[in-house]
Amino acid sequence: MKKILFFFLPLGLFAQASTYLEEAPNLKYANSIVVEDLQRHINILASDSLQGRETGKPGQKMAANYIANFFKEIGIPPYKNNSYFQKFKVKTVKRYGKWKWDKKGVLDKILNNNYIKGENIIGFIEGSDLKDQIVVITAHYDHLGTKDSLIYNGADDNGSGTVAIMEIAEAFMLAKKEGKGPRRSILIMPVSAEEKGLLGSKYYAENPIYPLENTIANLNVDMIGRIDDYHDNPNYVYLIGSDRLSTELHDVSESVNDKYINLELDYRYNDVDDPNRYYYRSDHYNFAKNNIPVIFYFNGVHDDYHKPSDTIDKIHFPKVEKISRYIFLTAWELANRDERPRLNIY
Numbered sequence: 001m002k003k004i005l006f007f008f009l010p011l012g013l014f015a016q017a018s019t020y021l022e023e024a025p026n027l028k029y030a031n032s033i034v035v036e037d038l039q040r041h042i043n044i045l046a047s048d049s050l051q052g053r054e055t056g057k058p059g060q061k062m063a064a065n066y067i068a069n070f071f072k073e074i075g076i077p078p079y080k081n082n083s084y085f086q087k088f089k090v091k092t093v094k095r096y097g098k099w100k101w102d103k104k105g106v107l108d109k110i111l112n113n114n115y116i117k118g119e120n121i122i123g124f125i126e127g128s129d130l131k132d133q134i135v136v137i138t139a140h141y142d143h144l145g146t147k148d149s150l151i152y153n154g155a156d157d158n159g160s161g162t163v164a165i166m167e168i169a170e171a172f173m174l175a176k177k178e179g180k181g182p183r184r185s186i187l188i189m190p191v192s193a194e195e196k197g198l199l200g201s202k203y204y205a206e207n208p209i210y211p212l213e214n215t216i217a218n219l220n221v222d223m224i225g226r227i228d229d230y231h232d233n234p235n236y237v238y239l240i241g242s243d244r245l246s247t248e249l250h251d252v253s254e255s256v257n258d259k260y261i262n263l264e265l266d267y268r269y270n271d272v273d274d275p276n277r278y279y280y281r282s283d284h285y286n287f288a289k290n291n292i293p294v295i296f297y298f299n300g301v302h303d304d305y306h307k308p309s310d311t312i313d314k315i316h317f318p319k320v321e322k323i324s325r326y327i328f329l330t331a332w333e334l335a336n337r338d339e340r341p342r343l344n345i346y
Contacts (some may be wrong), residue, residue, distance in 0.1 A: 002296060003243040025180045026332045027260065030325040035317040037170075038324070041163040042069070046155040046312050052147025053154060055118040055193040063141050064119045067190050069121045070166055074173045076188075079122040079209065086120040092196060116193055118142070120200050121154030122209060123188035125172050125220055127335065130183040134210050135334050136292075137166045137186065137327070138201060139221040139281050140194030150308040155315050156303065161297075164173075164324040171234040171328050182335035184216065191283055195220075201283035205290055212287075217249055217341040218294045219331055220284035224323045225315040228300030234319040236264035237326070238298040240279050243270070246293035249334075249341040251314040253295060256333050268335065269298070293341050 044066055045052070068084040078084050090306040092114045121141075127133070137342035139161035143154030153159070175181050187210060191200035205212065227234050245248035257263055269278045279285065284294040299319075304310040334341070 006288055009329070025175060025178075026329055029175045029180075030117055030260070030332075032171050032174055033167040033324045033328060034080060034320060035321050037167055038163045038317055038320050041166055042155060042159045042312055045162060046153040046159040048151050052152040053141060053143045055142045055143050055196055056116050057076065059145065060118065060192055062144050063191075064121055064192070067141065067162070067166060069120050071121070071188075074170045075177065076123045076125060076169065076173060079124050084121050084123065086204065086207075086209060086301040087117070087119045088120070088121055088193075088200065089115055090193070090199050090205075091115055091204055092199070101193075104339045116196055116199065118200055119191035120192065120204055121170050121190045123190075124210070125169070125176060125181070125186040125188070127185040128184045131185045132214055133184045133340060135182075135184055135186050135331050136189060136215055136287065136326075137165050137168060137221070137331060138189050138191055138281055139199065139220060140192065141190040142192040142194055142195055142200075142307060152306070152308050154312050155312045156223050156225040156302070156310050158194070158222050159312075160315060160320050161221035164221050164320060164327065165190060165223060167324055168328045168331065172301065172331075174229075182332065182333040185210075186331065186335060187215075194283055198281075198283055198286055201286040204285040204293050212290050212292065215287065215292050217246075217334055218284050218287035218292055218295070219327055220287075220294060220328060221297045221323075222282045224297055224299050224319075225320050226299055226302045226304075227316060227319070228302055230266075230268070230300065231264075234316050235262075235322070236266050236299070237298075237323050238266045238278075238300060239271050240267075240270050240296040240298060241284060241288060242295045244272075244279070244344075245288060245291065246341040246343055249293040249295065252333055252337070252341065253330055256330045257326060260329050261322065262328060265320065289344065293343065295330070297323060299323075
């Protein structure tokens, strides 16, 4: 009798585990996001060879190609003309130089018009019965480039967010290949020219590839690899904007965290009177101003912010892994629930 129990008990446990994974495949795919893969990507993107990924410079083009090749490798099809790129050329205006009088007698400064060429990378994972509705997940992959022969690697800003959404893309593709893909479509979109003024995401919002009215939410990831002065341990993330347009989105986010992740969700910077104005300073804002509910995931600034010392060796990879899984699970819930998040009505 004992011998029979010895053989059947592991099978019963295995059956229970299999049933649990079938009921909650989101956990299986979330757990495919691991430190080793995050490190592998950031070791490329934040390396000296990419020269700080300044938009329009060769390093940014190299980063774009690396991400696009990864999308191809995991099976995301190119969206147009066998390309993953939404290319843009945008004008920036700076005031400089001598004062002059215009024709109306107004004293003004000479305008310097500069054009920046960049690429947003389109990773579109088509859904099933609700495929026309889209969850957009963004992170800017550009940084500051080089100054005075110093390389601004941007490992945290925003190598950490970029590798997070790359691995989130792979998790969704793994689910899709196993016949458990999302009901709604997922657009994973690394954007460039954020450091130039949120220009890549602005271009997409003004020239959307997929209708903005079909976009149910934007989850934006920017700097999730460090621990700031307000925290003693890495088990936290700042959430900004989650309740500003849709309390329902906020509730989904909280529920996912309570059920699966147990991060400290810090809303310090979500206050409308926050003097840092982070709500307006990353790519989610170009979706929010179009009345699309957003969540901005952020870990705060640190002494290496916008300095050459923002390097790979300072990234807390288990933290990036945990937050990436949290974002994936939130996106999964948004993609598979029956209703899109309702907008607040005041």
